[in-house]
Every structure is written in structure tokens, then in C-alpha cells.
Amino acid sequence: MKDGNYNEKANGVERPLNLAIDIKNNKIKQVDNKSTDISDLEQGTLDKMSQRIIDNQSVNVDTVSGATISSKGIISAIKQAIADAGGDIDDFSNKVSQNFSKADDDYDSWIREPQKIEKTIQTDLVIVGSGISGLSAAVQAGQDKIKTLVLEKNGFVGGNGSGVKGMMSAETKMQKKAGITFKKEEVVRNELETIQYQADGSFWVDLVNHTADNIDWLIDQGVQFDRVDDYHHTCPLPTFHWFKGGRGAIGYIPFMKKKAEELGVKISTSSPVTGLIFKDKTVKGVYASIDDQVVKINAKAVIFASGGFGQNRALIKKEGWNTDNMLFVGMTGSTGDAYKMALAAGAKDTLENSAPLITNFVQALPLGNGRDLLAGGPALWVNQDGVSFTDESITDRNAILQSQPFKSIKNGYLVFSREMFAKYEDNLQDLSEEEQKSMKGIDDMNHHDSTQALAILDKAVKTNKGNSLFEADTLEELAGKSGLPKDEFTNEVKKYNEFCQNGEDKEFGKAKKYLVPIEKGPYYIARLNQSLAISIGGIGENRHFEVVDDKWNKIPGLYAAGIDSAMQYKNIYTINLGGSCCAHCVNSGRYSVKNAKKYIEKLA
Numbered sequence: 192m193k194d195g196n197y198n199e200k201a202n203g204v205e206r207p208l209n210l211a212i213d214i215k216n217n218k219i220k221q222v223d224n225k226s227t228d229i230s231d232l233e234q235g236t237l238d239k240m241s242q243r244i245i246d247n248q249s250v251n252v253d254t255v256s257g258a259t260i261s262s263k264g265i266i267s268a269i270k271q272a273i274a275d276a277g278g279d280i281d282d283f284s285n286k287v288s289q290n291f292s293k294a295d296d297d298y299d300s301w302i303r304e305p306q307k308i309e310k311t312i313q314t315d316l317v318i319v320g321s322g323i324s325g326l327s328a329a330v331q332a333g334q335d336k337i338k339t340l341v342l343e344k345n346g347f348v349g350g351n352g353s354g355v356k357g358m359m360s361a362e363t364k365m366q367k368k369a370g371i372t373f374k375k376e377e378v379v380r381n382e383l384e385t386i387q388y389q390a391d392g393s394f395w396v397d398l399v400n401h402t403a404d405n406i407d408w409l410i411d412q413g414v415q416f417d418r419v420d421d422y423h424h425t426c427p428l429p430t431f432h433w434f435k436g437g438r439g440a441i442g443y444i445p446f447m448k449k450k451a452e453e454l455g456v457k458i459s460t461s462s463p464v465t466g467l468i469f470k471d472k473t474v475k476g477v478y479a480s481i482d483d484q485v486v487k488i489n490a491k492a493v494i495f496a497s498g499g500f501g502q503n504r505a506l507i508k509k510e511g512w513n514t515d516n517m518l519f520v521g522m523t524g525s526t527g528d529a530y531k532m533a534l535a536a537g538a539k540d541t542l543e544n545s546a547p548l549i550t551n552f553v554q555a556l557p558l559g560n561g562r563d564l565l566a567g568g569p570a571l572w573v574n575q576d577g578v579s580f581t582d583e584s585i586t587d588r589n590a591i592l593q594s595q596p597f598k599s600i601k602n603g604y605l606v607f608s609r610e611m612f613a614k615y616e617d618n619l620q621d622l623s624e625e626e627q628k629s630m631k632g633i634d635d636m637n638h639h640d641s642t643q644a645l646a647i648l649d650k651a652v653k654t655n656k657g658n659s660l661f662e663a664d665t666l667e668e669l670a671g672k673s674g675l676p677k678d679e680f681t682n683e684v685k686k687y688n689e690f691c692q693n694g695e696d697k698e699f700g701k702a703k704k705y706l707v708p709i710e711k712g713p714y715y716i717a718r719l720n721q722s723l724a725i726s727i728g729g730i731g732e733n734r735h736f737e738v739v740d741d742k743w744n745k746i747p748g749l750y751a752a753g754i755d756s757a758m759q760y761k762n763i764y765t766i767n768l769g770g771s772c773c774a775h776c777v778n779s780g781r782y783s784v785k786n787a788k789k790y791i792e793k794l795a
Contacts, residue, residue, distance in 0.1 A: 192217050192276040198225070199275075201268035203233060203261040210237075210265070212272035219245055219269065219283070231445060233261060235347035239461050240265045247287045250280070255346030255461065256524040301532040302469040309484040314340045315791055316784070317477050317490040319464050319529060322350030323439060323773055324753025325496035326447035327780025330412055333454025335788050340488065341456060342479050344463040344524040348448050350498045351522050351725050351754070353440035357416070357433040358777060359770035360402035365419045371429045375399045381427060382765045385589055389544075389761035393734055398759060398771075398778050405777050406432060413446035422769040425590070431769045439773075463524075467493070467532040467749075474536060474748035491794050492748045492787040495738075496780060499726035499754040500527025501547065507723060509542060511598055516657065516720040518552060529755045530729045536749060537740045539731025546760035548772075549594040552722040553605070554657030557647060564607055564615050565719065566593040569707035571606040571687050572719070577670065577680030579687065582699035589767045594721050604673065605717045606684060608709050609645070616644035648715070659718040666714055673716045684709055727764055727772060728757040736783035750787055752779035 194215045200207045208229065213221040222241035224234065236258040243252040250269055254262030270280055315338040318328045325341060326348065332339040343350075360366075361375035379395045410416070415435035422431040434442030451458065459481055466478035468489070476490040500506045501521040508514045534540055551565045552558055564570045567583030574580045580603070581596040597603045652662045663669035666684050670677040690696045691708035730751045732738050737745040753776040765771060 192273070192278040195276060197272035197275050199268035199271045201237075201261070202264040203236075207264070208233060208237065208268075210268050210272075212269055214272060214276045214278075217278070218248060219273075221245070222265075222269065230440070231448075232258065232347040232349065232353070232440070235460060236261045237265060239346040241269075243287070244269060247285070249283050249285045249287050251284045252287045256344050256463065258346055259523060298531045298535040300466075300535075301528070302467050302535040304468075305466065305478055305485050305487075307485055308478075308487045310481075311487040311489065312340075313489045314338050315491050316340070316787060317342060317464075317488055317493045319477065319493065319495050320344070320350060320497035320753070320755075321348040321448070321458055321460075322496065322498050322753060323352035323355060323443065323776035324755075324780035324783075325350070325494075326352075326444065326451060327777045328494055328496055328752055328784045329451035329456045329458065329780075330447055330454065331781045331784040332788075333451055333456045335784060337784070337788060337791065339456045340490075341451070341458040342462045342464050342477070342481075342488075343458065343460045344497070344528070345522065346461045348458060348460065349440055349444040351501075351525065352773075352776070353438065353444060355434070355439040355443070355770075355773050356437050357422075357431050357770050358402075358406075358773035359430045359768050360406045360419075360432050360774060361399055361428075361430060363403045363406045363419070363432065365406070365416065365432060366429070369419055369429075371419065373428055375402075377428060378430060378768060381768060382759070382771065385765040385767060386761050386763050390759050391734075394759040397734060397782075398775055401778050401782070402774050405774070405781065408781070409443075409447075409777065412450045415442045415446065417442070426768050428768060464497075464528060464532075467536060469536045472537070472747070474746060490748075491791045492750065494736075494750040494752055494780075494783050494787060495529035495533065495730065495755045496752040496776075496783075497529040497755055498522055498525040500530050500729060501525045501723055501726040503527040503726075506530070506542065506729075507547065507726070510545065510547065511543070512547075512549070512721065512723075513597075513601075516554065516659075516718075518554075518558075518720065518722040520558075520722055521725050525725070527726075527729070529751070533730045533738055533746075533749065533751065533755075536738075536746055538738045538746060538749075539741050539743070540729070541731045541758070542729045544761045545726060545728030546591075546757070546762055546764040547726045548591065548724040548764055548766070549721045550591070550724075551593050551597070551605075551719045553651075553659050553717040554720060555651040555655050555660035555717065557651075558722065564605060564612065565717075566590065569611065569615055569705045571684065571709060572596075573604050573606060573675070573680065573683055574600045575602040575675070577675040578683055579698065582696070582701045584702050584705040587702070589763065589765060591764045591766050595763070597719065597721060603719045604675070605715075605719050606669075606709060607715050607717075608711055609648070609713045609715070610711055611707060611709065612648050612715065613641040613645050616641070616647075652715075657718075657720075659720070661716050662713050664712045664714070669714045669716050673718075675716075725754055725772075727754045727760055730755050732756050732758055735786040736779050737786065748790065750783040752776070752783045 209225040468476035585592040661672040691706040
């Protein structure tokens with residue numbers, strides 16, 4: 192190959208990176224970033240990938256967990272540099288893998304000692320994960336002067352928390368300054384009513400009582416909040432505290448990481464935990480892969496804060512969901528490792544009552560925010576028999592309810608007219624200019640007016656990804672294209688239109704304001720599938736975030752925080768007060784450490 196410094200572009204999720212790749216003496220010598228603006232996530236991925244490729248002189252290496260797209264972009268850029276230098280890609284394609292994955296159903300393997308241990312280290316506390324809860328725990332541990340090691344599976348910190356927009360709180364200084372007044376017990380009542388009092392209310396009391404102090408504490412650590420409101424008029428109470436920039440990656444993650452490290456907490460990325468040290472019915476540490484070595488880490492306590500199992504199709508199916516066309520949009524590293532380790536140690540299994548963040552989507556349409564026609568309201572849903580099966584306006588009570596009825600049917604479909612799509616997909620019409628500005632760039636809503644909405648619809652019909660969207664001039668033709676029983680379907684639409692015209696739904700009692708007739712063609716039908724962002728819950732615990740067994744006996748040395756735990760939810764995530772899960776993550780991170788500290792001190 193010709194020696195030289197080759198400038199290549201590496202495509203990523205956010206933007207392409209400009210890389211300078213140094214080739215000398217037929218070897219890849221160095222990979223440098225030449226972009227002026229690079230995020231911590233991108234830099235971490237570049238560092239890990241370039242080191243793996245240079246060390247092994249191979250582009251056929253494992254991608255960085257949680258950063259697959261960026262990793263592949265870096266590989267492609269280096270391949271291009273090799274080609275530009277006149278090299279043969281095959282000479283740099285030896286397979287190099289450090290995959291420590293285990294069989295999905297072999298939970299006991301997570302508490303077996305590895306055949307070969309290459310290094311042993313000692314610490315007081317291990318925190319598994321560095322998202323919202325993991326970093327909260329890390330900072331608290333640093334302040335409490337506990338010798339702590341944070342192990343992060345991904346090649347960067349943040350996890351699911353990077354995309355979180357803010358957190359719920361009650362009776363904060365920010366709210367008082369904004370003239371917002373309500374009692375915190377109103378939050379507790381609202382949440383318990385939403386889940387029909389199925390959860391232990393003391394978990395909610397603890398959380399809400401701590402939220403104002405937790406906000407103050409976060410601000411003291413450097414976390415930045417923009418404002419407090421009712422999240423675009425979607426919350427019954429103005430409890431939502433926005434992170435600066437509308438993302439945890441901007442307002443939360445960098446400040447908490449910096450603070451934890453200033454306090455002496457060691458954070459090791461690309462370090463997946465591969466097992467739990469469990470002896471004499473007590474947790475005594477973990478096994479992990481650090482710098483491609485199998486490491487035994489003896490610890491007095493372990494806190495799981497690993498981000499749940501939102502990427503584990505088998506576990507989501509175990510919850511009762513149809514996963515055939517489900518879209519998994521969360522962090523790829525959220526595979527339920529902590530859940531499996533906890534169950535192997537005898538933990539109470541609460542998976543069937545966990546509360547995933549699942550919304551509806553149509554494969555042919557771009558992903559929206561789940562609160563438009565796809566979420567129900569002024570539209571008609573029918574099942575595989577062409578029959579209506581629920582009140583589509585249930586999202587007025589809780590946005591996550593949109594997906595729940597689909598758990599009990601084979602397939603569900605959205606029926607609407609072109610006129611309806613133009614009207615209800617214009618998601619700017621009811622917002623003030625100030626609100627529109629505040630949403631841009633920080634909210635995941637698709638911003639478009641009616642003309643743009645129809646252009647999106649027309650393109651989707653033509654491409655029809657997943658064979659999921661059909662257009663027709665008549666209802667009979669629409670039934671034929673979608674494969675639904677013609678008579679049942681057309682009669683159902685006619686009946687629904689009669690309800691709309693009379694202003695009364697005589698089957699499900701749907702609110703009059705949502706009774707919009709489907710009268711004028713063209714008509715459309717879309718198969719509604721589900722999109723999963725995160726799982727919430729799965730590991731049983733008590734109010735002290737101590738993991739418990741089926742008899743509610745605590746498992747010594749083991750704690751669960753964040754969405755590995757979340758006992759305050761049962762089946763339904765109460766997102767009608769947005770940010771409650773993030774509030775729980777911060778709170779459980781802090782208080783799992785406070786309680787672990789008491790346990791550790793007793794062992795001294």
C-alpha cells in the first residue's frame with residue numbers, strides 16, 4: 192500500500208465524521224478525528240473502534256455496543272482508506288470477536304464462575320450501568336466516599352438516558368418561581384388512579400417526597416434545566432422539568448459523568464458484566480470483560496442500573512406482546528442481563544407486571560411521536576375481523592394506553608380518510624409560535640403542516656414498507672386490499688359513521704369531540720404495529736431498592752435502580768405525568784446507594 196494520510200468520511204447517527212487515517216508500512220497506524228464538533232458518544236466510539244482495528248490490523252472486529260451505526264461508519268471509512276492506498280481489504284478482514292453473550296434461557300450461567308479469570312480486583316461497590324440511574328448512583332457514591340466502580344456495557348455513558356427530555360417533580364423552587372402551585376399528594380393520587388391502585392403506594396409517596404430535593408441536588412451537581420411546564424399541554428399537572436436542550440445527553444449526562452469522576456468514581460466503558468458472584472445466598476461482586484480480559488471484581492454490594500430488557504425480543508414476548516413486526520428503538524445493549532442475573536440469584540420475577548414504553552406505529556409511515564392518528568382519538572380502529580374493539584380516545588387518559596388493547600388481538604388496523612389525515616397530522620396548528628419554537632430540535636414530534644402531511648402519506652402509500660398501508664376510493668376496495676372480511680368491515684365503518692353523525696358512541700362511549708366520520712374518500716387503512724423504546728421493571732425489590740425473593744426476603748448485597756426495578760408501575764407506565772420514570776431513575780440511583788452504604792458499613 193502507498194504510505195499516506197487519507198481523509199475519509201465516517202457516517203454516523205447524528206452526522207458524518209471527518210477522519211484522517213494514517214497508513215504506513217502496509218499497516219493502519221492511526222485514526223484521528225478532524226471534525227470540529229464531536230460528541231462524547233462519537234469520540235468514545237471512535238476511540239474504541241480505532242483501537243480495536245489498529246491492535247488487530249483488521250476491520251472485521253465487533254462493533255461498540257449501543258453504537259452500531261457509528262461503528263460501521265468508522266469501519267467503512269477505514270476500508271475506503273485501505274482501498275485508496277491500493278490495499279486489499281481481504282488482508283484486513285480476519286475475524287476478531289470478544290462476544291460474551293449467553294443463551295437467553297440459561298439464567299444459571301450468569302452465576303457460574305468463568306473457566307478462566309485473568310485478573311482480580313477489589314472494590315466496595317459495583318454499579319452496573321451508567322444511564323440516568325447509574326450516574327445518579329455514581330455521584331451519590333462518590334459523595335458518600337464509597338470506593339466505587341461503574342461498569343458500562345456500551346462504549347459510552349448515558350444509555351437510554353441520553354434521549355430523555357426531562358423529569359417529573361413536585362413543589363420545586365422552579366415551579367414556585369414560575370407561579371405553579373399544587374400539592375404533591377395530587378401527583379400520588381393521579382399516578383395511583385391511573386394504575387388502578389395495583390402498586391404499593393408507598394413507593395410513590397417516597398418518590399414524590401424526594402423529587403424536589405433531587406432536583407436541587409442535581410442542580411448542585413451541574414445538571415441544567417430549561418423550564419417547567421405541562422409538556423405541551425399533555426400532563427394534568429405542570430410537573431415536567433425540561434433538561435437543557437431537551438435531552439439528557441445535553442443537560443444531564445455530561446455534568447453527572449464529570450462530577451462522578453471528580454469525586455473519584457471510576458467509570459469503565461465497553462465493560463459488560465458477564466456474571467454475578469453469588470455465594471452463600473449473598474452477592475459478593477461480579478465478573479466482567481474489561482479491556483478484553485475476564486475480570487473478577489470482588490465487591491461488598493452491587494447495584495443493577497443497566498437499562499432493562501427493551502432489546503430482548505424473547506422477554507418482551509414473555510410479557511404477552513406480539514413481537515412479529517415490533518420495532519425496537521431503544522439502546523441495543525438493553526438485553527436484560529441484570530434481570531437474568533437477579534433471577535439466577537433467586538429474585539422475585541415481576542416481568543409479567545412490568546410496564547414497557549410501547550406506542551403504535553405504521554411500517555410505511557415515518558416514526559412520529561405516537562400522539563397523532565396512530566395513537567387513536569379521531570379515527571377508527573378495527574381488529575383482524577374488521578370489528579371495532581376499543582375506545583380510540585383512551586390516550587386522553589394516558590398516552591401509553593394506545594398500545595394496550597393490541598395485546599389482546601391478532602392484528603389491529605387504523606381506518607381514516609385523506610381529509611382526516613390532513614387535519615389531524617397538522618401538528619403545528621394548535622400551538623403558539625413560542626411553543627412551536629420550543630419544540631423544534633428538542634422534541635421528537637414530526638413538525639409539518641397539512642400539505643406536508645399529505646405528501647408524506649402519498650409517498651408512504653407508494654413505497655408501502657411492510658405491506659402495511661393501503662389507499663382506495665371505496666370501503667369495499669379497501670377491505671379487499673387489506674384482506675379484511677368485506678361485509679363486516681364495511682358495516683363497521685357505516686355503524687361508526689352513524690355514531691359520529693348522532694354524536695353518541697353506543698358501544699364504547701367514545702367522547703363526542705373524537706367522533707369524526709369517515710365519509711369522503713380516498714380511504715386508507717394501515718396496520719398498526721408496536722414500537723418499544725424501553726422496558727420498565729422486572730426485578731422485585733422493596734422500598735430500600737434491595738432485591739427480594741418470592742417471599743420478600745432481601746438478597747444480601749444486591750440492589751436494583753432505574754428501569755431494572757420500578758415497582759411503582761404495574762402493567763401501565765403512567766406517562767400522563769411525563770418524566771416520572773426519569774424521576775424514579777434519579778431517586779432510585781441515589782437511595783440505592785444510601786441504603787447500600789448502611790449494608791457495607793455493617794460488613795466492616
